[in-house]
Amino acid sequence: MRRYRVLSVVLMVCLLFATLAAVNAWSIRLGDIIKVGGVAFLVSQYGGQIDKFINNALGERQAAVQGATKVVPILSLGGGGYIGAAQVVGNPENVKRVKAVFQVEGNFGSVRAQVLLPMETEKGSPDRAKGVGVSAVIEFKI
Amino acid sequence: MRKSFKVPALMALGLFAVLAAAAAFSSAQVSFRSAEIDGARVAEVLIGERPVIVLHTSSAGYSPLERAEIVSNRLRSALAAQVKPEDVTIGSIPSGAALNIKGGLIVAIYKNEADAQGATPTALARLWRDKVLLALSSEAPAAPSPAQEQPKPAAGEATEQPVAEQPAQAPTDPQAKPSKAAAAEQTVDWTGSAQKWVPVFSLETQGARVGMAQIAGPTERVERVKGVYELRLAFKNIGRVYAYVPVSTLSITKLDRVQGVSVWALADIKVLGF
Numbered sequence: 001m002r003r004y005r006v007l008s009v010v011l012m013v014c015l016l017f018a019t020l021a022a023v024n025a026w027s028i029r030l031g032d033i034i035k036v037g038g039v040a041f042l043v044s045q046y047g048g049q050i051d052k053f054i055n056n057a058l059g060e061r062q063a064a065v066q067g068a069t070k071v072v073p074i075l076s077l078g079g080g081g082y083i084g085a086a087q088v089v090g091n092p093e094n095v096k097r098v099k100a101v102f103q104v105e106g107n108f109g110s111v112r113a114q115v116l117l118p119m120e121t122e123k124g125s126p127d128r129a130k131g132v133g134v135s136a137v138i139e140f141k142i
Numbered sequence: 143m144r145k146s147f148k149v150p151a152l153m154a155l156g157l158f159a160v161l162a163a164a165a166a167f168s169s170a171q172v173s174f175r176s177a178e179i180d181g182a183r184v185a186e187v188l189i190g191e192r193p194v195i196v197l198h199t200s201s202a203g204y205s206p207l208e209r210a211e212i213v214s215n216r217l218r219s220a221l222a223a224q225v226k227p228e229d230v231t232i233g234s235i236p237s238g239a240a241l242n243i244k245g246g247l248i249v250a251i252y253k254n255e256a257d258a259q260g261a262t263p264t265a266l267a268r269l270w271r272d273k274v275l276l277a278l279s280s281e282a283p284a285a286p287s288p289a290q291e292q293p294k295p296a297a298g299e300a301t302e303q304p305v306a307e308q309p310a311q312a313p314t315d316p317q318a319k320p321s322k323a324a325a326a327e328q329t330v331d332w333t334g335s336a337q338k339w340v341p342v343f344s345l346e347t348q349g350a351r352v353g354m355a356q357i358a359g360p361t362e363r364v365e366r367v368k369g370v371y372e373l374r375l376a377f378k379n380i381g382r383v384y385a386y387v388p389v390s391t392l393s394i395t396k397l398d399r400v401q402g403v404s405v406w407a408l409a410d411i412k413v414l415g416f
Contacts, residue, residue, distance in 0.1 A: 138377065
């Protein structure tokens, strides 16, 4: 009896997942989920190291930033298939609020264009982070 | 006997009232409060309406709010006398940094506090020093002459605050100029909203790219930017870093970075392949 109950729950979850996947197939593909998860993993694993690496590299070139820095994932919208993260810079209290950088990108022939917007979720919904800028973009090899 | 007791008591009360009034006058601009940042309770120390020190962590058994009260008391005492910008200094303490005024400790910054704010103790001390100077500057009761008045910025356009001199010092004091300029250079305001398109240059092993970058920041700093250099760095074997450096001179031998300015839009094209 218990085995049937477990099986029915698993089937319901699978059905729900399949339905959601079918409905959202145009916007959220499995590959995107894996990529976002991969970037989140890489940022969690290497974010601190990358942050120090960038700061040291800029410091060696007398171009260090004066402000707090942090590496966050990039959420990308556009046809470039860009996978990466960004280092944001600003005042410490503002940098701490940043959760991700939203990127809109496009390739027009040989011209590459991108817009980078640091985002925060201070009031529950995503909003553009004020007083924070992007100082570097990190492209991961996945 | 009772009458002789009343007179000193009344005198003491009167003296206390006078001292309290004097203290209230001299300390009216420093306060502290509890606040919420990123869902966490923090404590802020304010000069006027400006938060100048934000404390996230407890230390030595004191909560952030208790620390803020201690810090505001120290700050209030220090600001009771005339303070010059060069009096506000950064010192080092074991495992941290300290913000001092006239050599007296205002706040100690340890690694846990700096980590909580994504900075090093020295960087955080520098930031707080700059904020104190900015707040003192804006609190200064200086009435500019018509020749000194600056044009007002357009609506929604952030401006960089002039950096502090002591409150009682006139802004035209020639002796104040060097320290004012030095303090202004140290102060970084990342909240400006002026924007400008500048050329962006990138040189990599595969070739060279040029394009345009839109930068944003305080008006005065944005105006100084002549271009953006893109540095390409390899991070281990897992990624490649593109660092954007807004510069005030287009020199290939020196990166003269303009602080407080960031890149938020880019468009480039490959012009040379190796």
